[in-house]
Amino acid sequence: MLADGMDSWCPTAMHSQDGGCLDGGGDFSRNSMDSIVSKQDLTDYFLAPFAASIIKANARSIMASENAINGQACSTTTLLKDVVRDQYNFTGFITSDW
Numbered sequence: 001m002l003a004d005g006m007d008s009w010c011p012t013a014m015h016s017q018d019g020g021c022l023d024g025g026g027d028f029s030r031n032s033m034d035s036i037v038s039k040q041d042l043t044d045y046f047l048a049p050f051a052a053s054i055i056k057a058n059a060r061s062i063m064a065s066e067n068a069i070n071g072q073a074c075s076t077t078t079l080l081k082d083v084v085r086d087q088y089n090f091t092g093f094i095t096s097d098w
Contacts, residue, residue: 033067042069051088060092 037046046069053059062084064075072078075096084090 034071035069037069054088054090063095063097065097
């Protein structure tokens with residue numbers, strides 16, 4: 001992994017001098033990462049901390065990442081509006097991790 005984390009990540013950590021991945025498979029970036037998870041795992045493990053922070057701790061701000069989950073960017077209306085705003089009744093500020 002390069003020092004800048006998910007901005008340019010290589011699974012083998014073999015890089016050319018310009019930082020490109022030498023594994024032959026190409027680089028990943030936060031703009032191309034897509035985590036494929038079941039709806040149950042998404043609800044029980046990944047969204048649970050947001051739900052607890054918003055509902056129980058009354059969070060006023062959250063950060064949405066730029067990667068995708070199941071082919072959809074985390075900053076889309078499905079996750080932010082339908083889940084965070086509508087299901088969790090979040091009325092606070094949402095910022096991007098950019």
